[in-house]
């Protein structure tokens with residue numbers, strides 16, 4: 001057991017990059033909410049990707065694939081940002097769901113209803129992340145603000161494109 005003393009679980013560690021511990025902790029909580037919400041949205045977007053039917057099948061199938069691939073990358077970036085500011089990233093579906101502002105899709109609905117819900121979810125994400133940008137800017141965490149600012153545009157664009165397919 002050569003590695004028996006190796007630390008294998010993430011713990012808070014000291015970070016001396018110019019932000020107070022209290023502020024970093026608040027930002028880690030905020031990022032956890034965005035990550036949890038992104039996870040639930042990821043699952044819903046995939047549900048539409050797999051189950052959508054109708055004349056817009058191909059475009060919605062493709063569009064949702066781009067969305068969930070983007071969410072996958074963004075979730076990773078945001079979780080790694082939590083680590084970089086000294087805290088543990090969320091783990092497990094339960095923690096993701098407990099931190100989500102997006103409600104789970106519990107049963108299959110007609111395609112249009114699911115798309116409408118995705119539009120609202122993307123708008124909800126944009127609002128949540130906008131609050132996150134303000135919180136990050138307040139404590140001069142320009143890196144987190146930058147990462148999240150980009151995400152607002154992505155969610156606004158996704159809402160527009162999905163809305164356009166059903167109008």
Ligand SMILES: [Fe+2]
Pocket residue numbers: 049065
């Ligand atoms: Fe696929």
